[in-house]
Amino acid sequence: MSKKLVLYYSYFGNTRKIAEAIAESLDADICEVKIKNEKKNQGLLGKIFTEMRKGSKTELEPIRLDLDAYDTVFLGSPIWGGGPATPIDMILRDGTVSGKKIAWFYCTGGESDNKSTERIIEKGKAKINKHNSFVSAAGFARVLKRPEQALEIAVAWAKEATSLGSE
Numbered sequence: 033m034s035k036k037l038v039l040y041y042s043y044f045g046n047t048r049k050i051a052e053a054i055a056e057s058l059d060a061d062i063c064e065v066k067i068k069n070e071k072k073n074q075g076l077l078g079k080i081f082t083e084m085r086k087g088s089k090t091e092l093e094p095i096r097l098d099l100d101a102y103d104t105v106f107l108g109s110p111i112w113g114g115g116p117a118t119p120i121d122m123i124l125r126d127g128t129v130s131g132k133k134i135a136w137f138y139c140t141g142g143e144s145d146n147k148s149t150e151r152i153i154e155k156g157k158a159k160i161n162k163h164n165s166f167v168s169a170a171g172f173a174r175v176l177k178r179p180e181q182a183l184e185i186a187v188a189w190a191k192e193a194t195s196l197g198s199e
C-alpha cells in the first residue's frame with residue numbers, strides 16, 4: 033500500500049497553494065485541517081492576537097477521511113511562533129495522525145537564515161517523530177508573492193520525498 037495523502041492547514045492560503053500543487057503532481061488525495069469557528073479575514077496581527085488569547089482552547093473540525101488508508105502523508109503547515117501552526121501541532125501531539133511516513137512542508141512569513149531553518153526543522157521533526165516517522169522537510173517563504181518558483185521546487189521535493197519514503 034502506498035497511498036498518499038496531502039493533509040494541511042492554511043490560514044492565509046500559502047500552505048494551501050503548495051498543498052494543491054503537490055496533490056495534483058502526485059495524484060494524491062488532499063484534505064484540509066480546519067479550526068472550528070475560525071475567524072477569517074483578520075490580518076496577520078489580528079490572527080496572532082487571536083491565537084495568543086485562545087491559548088490552548090483551539091478546537092478542530094473532525095477529519096472526515098479514513099487515515100488508515102494512507103501510509104505516506106505530505107503534511108503542510110504554516111510556521112507559528114517558530115514551529116508548526118497550532119492545528120498541525122495538535123494532530124501530531126494527540127496522535128490523530130500516527131504510524132505514517134511524514135514529508136513535511138511549511139510556510140514562513142520571511143526568509144529564514146540557516147540557523148533558524150535548522151531550529152524550525154528540528155522542532156517540527158521532534159513533533160512528527162512522536163507518533164510518526166519523519167521523511168523530509170521543505171520550507172517556503174511568502175509563497176503567494178511569487179508562486180511559480182515555490183511550486184516548482186515543491187513539486188520536485190515531493191517527488192523526491194516519495195522515493196525516500198518508499199525505501
Ligand SMILES: Cc1cc2nc3c(=O)[nH]c(=O)nc-3n(C[C@H](O)[C@H](O)[C@H](O)COP(=O)(O)O)c2cc1C
Binds near residue numbers: 140
Ligand atoms: C499566529 C502566527 C504566528 C506566526 N509566527 C511566525 C514565525 O514564528 N515565523 C515566521 O517566519 N512566520 C510566522 N508567521 C507567518 C506565517 O508563517 C506565514 O504568513 C505563512 O506563510 C502563513 O501560511 P498560510 O498562508 O498557509 O496561513 C506567523 C503567523 C501567524 C498567524
